[in-house]
Amino acid sequence: QKEVEQNSGPLSVPEGAIASLNCTYSDRGSQSFFWYRQYSGKSPELIMFIYSNGDKEDGRFTAQLNKASQYVSLLIRDSQPSDSATYLCAVNSDSGYSTLTFGKGTMLLVSP
């Protein structure tokens, strides 16, 4: 049973701060890792993906992957109230098994 664990939150940060969202996964064979943002009542929107150990930066977002620790994180710098949403971590296994396993998501609240 592949599992993806996230703290449900809410994670509250003030505007301008760094928000750190964390995710652990059970399948050591997992190869690809995705972060989706989901606003209330809307569909998930892909914001970042990472395949290799280390950091990947895209604007205010940085994804970090540590396969040895089976841990992936998302950092949001200079957090804005518009970043308030639920952030879903998703993991794709190897061997051509092409489906994503999602975590329950972490709710982020950025206060002005």
Add this chain to the structure above:
Amino acid sequence: GAGVSQSPRYKVTKRGQDVALRCDPISGHVSLYWYRQALGQGPEFLTYFNYEAQQDKSGLPNDRFSAERPEGSISTLTIQRTEQRDSAMYRCASSLGSSGGEQFFGPGTRLTVL
């Protein structure tokens, strides 16, 4: 181009009725995925297709659920003899390649079974 579209956006039905949910993926996308999402949860995998071939249906809850994608484009998820526990948001996603990554979601169909 247009994103993933789903219809209907809302469906209310009575217990025991059959329902068909439609997904139109992004043009040219090879893979199409069906998920079910409960409130406060992440999407839960149901089934997926590469072109017209159903590659994995292990997530379908029982044999009342079926899906098809006969021409490799539009897909239909059918639920027969609906039950109240089937009430949920049903989401469709598509991806350009068959590796499963970078999936783009449609707006979903909210199914309510009375």
